[in-house]
Amino acid sequence: MCTVRCLIAFAVKKQWSLFQLDVNNAFLHGDLDEEASRQWYAKLSQTLCSRGYTHSLNDYSLLVKISDHSFVFLAVYVDDIILTGDDLDEISALQFFLYDQFKIKDLGLLHYFLGVEVLYHDFGVLLHQKKFISDLLGEFHCTDVSPVTSPLALTIKLHASLGDLLPKPDAYRCPIGKLTFLTHTRPDLCFVVQNLSQFLHTPRVPHMDAALHVLRYLKGTSEIGVHLNNSPTMSLVGCCDSDWAACPNSKHFVTGFCVFLGNSLCYALF
Template identity: 40%
Template sequence: MELPQGLNTHKEGQVYKLTKSLYGLKQASRQWFEKLSSYLISVNYNQSKSDHSLFTKKTATGFTALLVYVDDIVLAGNSMDEINSIKDLLHKRFRIKDLGELKYFLGLKVARSKKGIHLCQRKYALDILEETGMQGCKPSSTPFLKDISSLYKEDNYLDDPQSYRRLIGKLLYLTNTRPYLCFTINLLSQFMQFPTNSHYQVIQHVLRYIKSSPSEGLFFAADSPKHLKAFSDSDWATCPTTRRSTTGFCIFLGSSLISWKSKKQRTVSRSSTEAEYRALAATVCEIQWLRYLLQDLQTEESGVPVLYCDNKFARHIAHNQSFHKRTKHIELDRHVVREKIQEGLLHLLPVRSNEQLADIFTKFPHRVRFGAIVPKLGLIGIHRPA
């Protein structure tokens, strides 16, 4: 950094002391959020403890929620007077630009009707197809291949791995409205360091499926009941090299999918039951967080959350209070499942394996099974195929 004109010094080791954050520094975003949040709190908005970017305000006439992402703000509520009031206050303080009714936000297209809200990334998906030259490709019925053994062969490395890494990053963002891609992209992201031609062929197969339905996205029904239900599953020893299992779950508010995950477990499980129990613990923690979030949004649940699991022995461990020699090595924090069940905050119920919706987050189901799961996740397309 060069010294500004008029400042002459010959001392070494001196630094600048900033009295105000400069745009572009890594501290700038934190300073901006601190300034914005302190102002919102000063005008009687409450910062959520579950999500620090969420601010709410409840009055005698209505409820208003304000969601912040860096310098983009989304307002929602049932009182237009309060919404217009906070917009005026923000404009006087920060000179904001009102974009009107929400239609696009961070690349997500928002379509609203009396039946509900639809979120999709159609333009983002078409841009990926155009960038990779896959606009004229033949569509596929599934986003994955039957045989994945070639993924673990260490030969035919790509000459330019940067293109593979960029494409993985873009597809990861696409999973915000396409949950069924989570397991596939999660698997492919494990080969970022030394990708091969086989890995790139699998990505091309994923793009062929995206070509078949670029406007597919999540639908949130307006008449959906406010009741949490979740499906938890795991695939034992998925990875042939580390032998670690995969956790997968999906959580619904009524008929609307609001949370999901597909992630490799941190430790090796000695049995499929242990892997299922670890997946249950991760799902229970997510349910608890969502309940806190619903409370901040002044939303009353219509019943006790229900968690479905297709492993009988994992359910037995969750209900059994006795100390068992096969579970004594499991971390203590994993027994949060049993604690929530005993407190009556959760119902753990069985589900048939062919009705387990979380299968799509832990393994590659048959194309017929895949076609049956996707509509149950609340995924629909509102545009004609490209």
């Protein structure tokens, strides 16, 4: 997802169109397991390399074709593909070729990718997961809860050994896994999700209460996302901060950092 965010940010700044492609399910013969997914990607990758595409050094799922005056990028995740670049003739030819070889169809401009919605406006794009949040709130019966203004109560210090054990640990692990997925477009959740993830092995009642507090926060902030602006600025800026021995369980540093491409947030981690 970091690669996807960076690719979209770069394309928006270059004012390139972002296209979404989808593999015909009949061609994939049903659901892909891990081995079938590798075989499918290897075949697609080999075919693209024969057309002059090469793999990115940082992410094998990103393929690039560079000529004297043009660039084309193609990001692949199982059966979802993002295609962008400044060579519309090559992009059009590739779309026809992929449909002929793999029944990969053009879905038009990128609007929804791996649960992330893409909203276009005059100043760039907004990546958000409003539908995912709505489904999450419904799944955990939080549709009608009252919202709160922060993802974690400021006075709360969670400990690994305080509180009654949850009788069903999966009831805690499931929402935390989904909240982790939300951090792709919600960097404001990174700290609290990292904090709650420390208790996945033996979750307790206070940990579950904190997770439900996050859902209440999402109730009032479902439209927030990551804004990627179309300013031509390409400066790369990193910011970080640490809190000495702030973790009450491990006594380790609590450290966070983020990376911006021309004021567009491309990566954040706690």
